[in-house]
Amino acid sequence: MSLVARHLEANGIATVVMACAKDIVEYCGVPRLLFTDFPLGNPCGEPFNVEQQRKIFSMALDLLESARAPRTTVQTPFIWPHGDKWKELFMSEAQPFLDEKATENWQRAKEEYRKLKKEGKV
């Protein structure tokens, strides 16, 4: 997604990335990042917390206006309501990232990609 942001921006479309993986987005380098310190999957707010989602979206719009230079990161003030144990547990033995089916899907997609690449179709 960061790569798309960069391409749009290089061609005159202003962007804001809303993300939870601050390090990945900043390592790539984007014009504007609104970071919310939530588990991967909810960069725009907690599920069904509409008021919070509005505040976060409003901050994304503010950032579109206020950034004066690239690599502007703003962090939203929200704290995940169920504690921060998830930060330790993510990608741990106790909590594998993908379940069996998702791992299979991922490997199948990778294989498919390699095959198509060989055939010059991607």
Next chain:
Amino acid sequence: MSSYVRYIDKTREYYLAQGYETPYRWAHFDEVPFTPLKKPLSECCITIASTSDVALKSEQNKSDENGHKLIGNVYEIPSDVKATDLFSKQEHYDRHATNLDDVNAYFPVTRLHEFVVRGRLGSVAPYLYGVYTAYSQKRTLEIDAPEVLKRCRENNVDVAVLTPV
């Protein structure tokens, strides 16, 4: 408040422990482009682009038929869709800590319309975009990102909100 998760480090350690020896090379650039807003947001046309694999519930089965189309590729969703008619097939998120049951938590389509009604934004573009994971940064750079740009231009998009999952 504890510090944020270092996903690059976590991923490297996690896959190393699983026997994958070559760590993933995350995209990295020294230079970052920048486009200032050219007009007030209240006059801007906005869209969303996301890797959250959002799809119409009514096309739930259709999308699996052409597996290879899901590798890379840009697709569009009409912006007048109801959030409740959308769902996500994305599997790469923190499934232990949260869920993808509320599309607006990663694809803020309802928020877009609300902020147009409030006058904070000018308009919502007719289409919102999804980009499937490409397994290749080169492909994203050379094919998918230019495709998103082309479609944004066709629809006079001024600003884009990008949401990875």
